[in-house]
Amino acid sequence: MKENLKRLFEYRELLFNLTRKEVKVKYKNSFLGFIWSLVTPLMMLVVFYVAFGVIFKLRAMDMKYYAFYLMAGILPWNFLSQTLTQGVASVVMNSDLVKKVYFPREVLPLSYLGSASFHFLLQEAMLIVFLLAFRVPLTPWIFMLPVLMLLEAVFIAGLTLLLSTLNVFFRDVQHFTEILLMAWFWMTPIVYPISQIRDNLPAWAAKLYMLNPMTHIVLMWQRITYNSPVNGPASYSMSPAGVIGTVACSLGLLIVGYVTFTRLEGRFAEFI
Amino acid sequence: MTVREIGTRQVSQIPAIEVEGVSKSFRLYRDVNYTLKERIINFRKRGYDLFWALKGIDLIVYKGETLGIIGPNGSGKSTLLRMMTRIMKPNEGRIQTHGTIAALLELGAGFHPDLTGRENIYLNASILGFKRQELEGIMDDIISFSELGPFIDNQVKNYSSGMYVRLGFSIAINLNPDILLIDEVLAVGDESFQTKCLNRIARMQQEGKTIVLVTHEANIAASICDRVLWLEKGVEKMLGGSYEVTEGYHEAMRMRPEGSEFGTREIVIEKVEILDGSGKKTTEFETGESILVRLHYDAHKPIDDPVFGFGFYNQMGFMVYGTNTRLRGIDIERVEGRGMIDFRISSMPILDGRYYVSVAAHTRDGMINYHWLDKLSYFDMHSPGKEEGYLAMECDITIVPE
Incomplete structure (x- = not known):
């Protein structure tokens, strides 16, 4: 494993170049270009705001600044879903390269993580600008943003490496991922506050709900970017057990994902 | 080092x-x-x-x-x-x-x-x-x-x-x-x-x-x-x-000629022998030597007016030389049972390389092939190396300085 990591380090420039290529190419032939990276989450925001804020009146539950609450959760969610949908198929999609050129294959899924990170940072910057513009007080936790982003990146990297390996051998994985992401989205407190889960689900179901690492990650994002009292007491959204568990789970997943990937990558060229 | x-x-x-x-x-x-x-x-x-x-x-x-x-x-x-x-x-x-x-x-x-x-x-x-x-x-x-x-x-x-x-x-x-x-x-x-x-x-x-x-x-x-x-x-x-x-x-x-055989087998060419001038079996020839291609045939029933022929092909599959009894004006009235036919070339003006031999028995108009052995045998030519190509020719060189 040490050798594999050394090899990855040697190829850091390729990772950087592929990431750059991904960023450059994504909106290359579109008129709006980079603006799309910001427009997409804003459109999602409008849709959810109208559906849940206006039609279902979640606002009635005393949710001031519901739009910001939504943004605080949607952005980190998009970070996950963007990376995962592209990263899982990355090895298969780049079969031309995998069959013809040698390089550490983990660079492929990781480059999608890289380009998604870039867009995510842009979007977070936009969120902060909006918060300032609308005079919503920033929380002192905002400085944890890089740390939290790193934690989420570790979690996503582990999952993407694992699933992209499996996808080489079972192409079902990439289709399954789409469905998984949809279900997962609603199992995470993004459009509704976590208090809904506490109040409406039986205790065992709520406990189960809290086993989802993305729940904790999104809660933390909400806590540091936009902290609403409706979201429950701070202790609920950032319990030490939840944070430690999420960190442990993310690191564990990364190790499992990385080891699986590097163990099997020698056979990729034959399978795709 | x-x-x-x-x-x-x-x-x-x-x-x-x-x-x-x-x-x-x-x-x-x-x-x-x-x-x-x-x-x-x-x-x-x-x-x-x-x-x-x-x-x-x-x-x-x-x-x-x-x-x-x-x-x-x-x-x-x-x-x-x-x-x-x-x-x-x-x-x-x-x-x-x-x-x-x-x-x-x-x-x-x-x-x-x-x-x-x-x-x-x-x-x-x-x-x-x-x-x-x-x-x-x-x-x-x-x-x-x-x-x-x-x-x-x-x-x-x-x-x-x-x-x-x-x-x-x-x-x-x-x-x-x-x-x-x-x-x-x-x-x-x-x-x-x-x-x-x-x-x-x-x-x-x-x-x-x-x-x-x-x-x-x-x-x-x-x-x-x-x-x-x-x-x-x-x-x-x-x-x-x-x-x-x-x-x-x-x-x-x-060594892998794309040889084949086909035909109605009313006459069967049982064996093809490649012999040198003294009648010894060989596959090695020098340019200018004589060669004898001998066919052993077996006609299972009486066949009127058959034609026997042969051809030499180079490695690219082009015919270098070929002839048959009809072209040579030899009429065979009828064959029945076993026999053999000799084609003798007194001097082969062919250069280096491997040549494949095809032999055939067919009707006069060539419409029916009794038996055709396509490139199933071969011989190797050796030449002193004074020229290139396929054919040996006499070439005199005169140099006239001005």
Whole structure:
């Protein structure tokens, strides 16, 4: 494993170049270009705001600044879903390269993580600008943003490496991922506050709900970017057990994902 | 540093690529179960056959040497090359390489259509494992070698295939790797660019770079390489000086005439004998010697007015000479039972090479073939080597100085 990591380090420039290529190419032939990276989450925001804020009146539950609450959760969610949908198929999609050129294959899924990170940072910057513009007080936790982003990146990297390996051998994985992401989205407190889960689900179901690492990650994002009292007491959204568990789970997943990937990558060229 | 002599060039004895007992098998899936459902349904069936692409290959490529790998399709040449680049891992044995490697397995692998030529140079070089600093100095060389000129800042998707090839080759060759692996890519590109590439390869040889070249054209291997490895069905058939190995390879390729036989078999040609002037069986002839082609036939029922003939063909399948009884004005009224026919040529004006012999028995109008043995026998011609081509002619040379 040490050798594999050394090899990855040697190829850091390729990772950087592929990431750059991904960023450059994504909106290359579109008129709006980079603006799309910001427009997409804003459109999602409008849709959810109208559906849940206006039609279902979640606002009635005393949710001031519901739009910001939504943004605080949607952005980190998009970070996950963007990376995962592209990263899982990355090895298969780049079969031309995998069959013809040698390089550490983990660079492929990781480059999608890289380009998604870039867009995510842009979007977070936009969120902060909006918060300032609308005079919503920033929380002192905002400085944890890089740390939290790193934690989420570790979690996503582990999952993407694992699933992209499996996808080489079972192409079902990439289709399954789409469905998984949809279900997962609603199992995470993004459009509704976590208090809904506490109040409406039986205790065992709520406990189960809290086993989802993305729940904790999104809660933390909400806590540091936009902290609403409706979201429950701070202790609920950032319990030490939840944070430690999420960190442990993310690191564990990364190790499992990385080891699986590097163990099997020698056979990729034959399978795709 | 010990040095050993290969041809006219000097090659060190420091290994650049070490291949030790390498075997590689592939699973040939009868029907690849890509989806989980298929996997589960076919869980118990072992849905593949093991196919050994390479078996027990030992090889050391020395620093500064140019090694050619030849063999027919499916002999494992490309698999061996791919394992040298680490794209695939061997099942048994190990491969060690010393120094930076650039491989030309397919030109332009890894080009992104939406990026410009220049941007693709950076991307492609880093895919091959080279750093940005290493690239700065040679950027201009790459662009000028590729002859792309102003097009270098256009998106690659607008390139012609020739431009694509030139850019790919230019990158790999200008990165100046210690080891360059080339797989059948010399055949692409126009002739002037090909010559340019070969010149560049010659320069790399002088600079002491190690080159491994996979090709099924033995002539290219013979002209460029110091040594040649000949693979046949995944095993080493021969390894040695490029001339001996390519000769042997040519020879073996000739051993497989695409012979056939057909006909109604009302007359059967049971045997064809190739004899020399004294009636001794042989396949070796000198230019100018006499030859006797003897047919043994068996007519199972009486056949009226048959025609017997023969032809000599060169390796390309062109007829060099042929005739038959009808053309020679010999009428055979009827044949029944066994017999033999001799065609005697008193002097063969044919030059070096292997020639295949076809013989036939058919009707006068040629509409019905009784029996036709197509290129099933052969003989080899040897000439003193004073001329080239197929035919021996008398040639007097007069030099008249003014």
